[in-house]
Amino acid sequence: MPPSTPGAPRQSRPVRPAAPPADRGGAGGRGGAAAGRLFSLPPGRALEICANLHRAILEHRIAPGAKLSEDEVGELFGASRTVARAALHALAHSGLVTMERNRGAFVARPDKREANEVFEARALIEPRVARMAAAHAGPADMTALRAHLEAEHEAVAADDKGRALSLSGEFHIRLADIADQQVLAGMVRALVARSSLIIALYWRRVDATCESHAHHALLDALEAGDGAAADEIMRGHIVDLRSGLDLGERPPAATSLAEALGR
Amino acid sequence: MPPSTPGAPRQSRPVRPAAPPADRGGAGGRGGAAAGRLFSLPPGRALEICANLHRAILEHRIAPGAKLSEDEVGELFGASRTVARAALHALAHSGLVTMERNRGAFVARPDKREANEVFEARALIEPRVARMAAAHAGPADMTALRAHLEAEHEAVAADDKGRALSLSGEFHIRLADIADQQVLAGMVRALVARSSLIIALYWRRVDATCESHAHHALLDALEAGDGAAADEIMRGHIVDLRSGLDLGERPPAATSLAEALGR
DNA sequence: CATAGCGCAATCGTATACGATTCGAGATAT
């Protein structure tokens, strides 16, 4: 319909937020359609923008603290400010951006305290999710997970940090979907997203990012249907992740801004 | 302040959705300001509408399934559709309303499955929160909690079901605030809100609603600084709550609509 | 030279307008 009208003077490169419009759906097992929704937005342009920004942030293509002007976002995606605004609000609710009245939206910059809280929450929730996943995983799920790990390896091999991190987080989300717990899955989604911000700010370990063998171990536990093992492995994995953060340091000074996104 | 410009032809009484504009702040202990925010909206009219609808839903003044027309909500609160829309979106993000494209917003009607998931999540999260609260609670917190229990009793004595339920839920939120865990507190807030919808749909126990002595027992555990006890009591409390639901029954047919809110 | 006052540009908040979609009532044919 209307969006195709590229003729408009609005050129401004589309910033190519990431890959094609490929939506992640598909592969997942029984998860179902509704379970995969990141935001509680009705399908539409706003959701598309939301998903794109979400990915861009998760892949560290936009730095924490960057300003997300409504005008800019709108023009960038060829939509009006109204739509951009809705997308930013959705992002704000998921904790990825903060909004200040009459000031605008900014990519969130979780402080040390919040970072600790996020990982404490993950340490509480995800082991249980892993346990449930072990109880629910079917052959199709295992196949999908194996393919996912493969993709993770490829990203690491290609030294594509952003994508590797993104996939690593997505692994946790897939587990939640397999566990067939939509409520917990929603929480995991939000926590993983915020974790990405935290990692962007406080990560200190330079070596193999999240490519720890924990994911493989989890796969094994799931295959064996060993819920207790999955629980324990996940707990250790989260603790390990947190240990890779430097939570004694003060948040690095606010980085420049939107221009840090490649402009 | 600014909206005083009543000159506009828009009269429509503000509908006084519930009680005075009393915001719940204050009493809470160290929680702080930011912790108490229900929605990630910048202060403004939208937040006010959001909070009002939120309370109305939590007090069962609006039934699950009721339609929330943008026009209607807007005129009801003397705001334009734009603002109403933002408020409804915020509510949708917190899971209290569902939005269907080109159809509108409706108060959510969690199905049996979702109800179970919500209480499973609460059974996982809240015991831990209670344990943390026991470790953090100070004298001021205890005083506030005692006052809160007092209010709960009063509401029950006055046979004000809606308010009693609302206060009962708020008790759980206060615990999360005392625990000084904003992330978990946010989750508890959302879960409590959804629980209210679930109770509206599936509650079967007619006797003393949530006025079980569990809250008193929790108070005692907190006072003694006994985290383990608080954990266990809370777990039992959640299980008890869930046992009061009839999750074998099919959701009652959708009630009329917004007019059920007293207008 | 440092500081306070002032004006302007940028951005957000809100309202309104118009096109698109959906659902339901009424008419018509079988």
Next chain:
DNA sequence: ATATCTCGAATCGTATACGATTGCGCTATG
């Protein structure tokens, strides 16, 4: 009498317009 089709009202989705607020740079002054 029932089922189907068509048309219309209601409601949402999106765009645009205007007023308000904020922050910043410039100028004037002690």
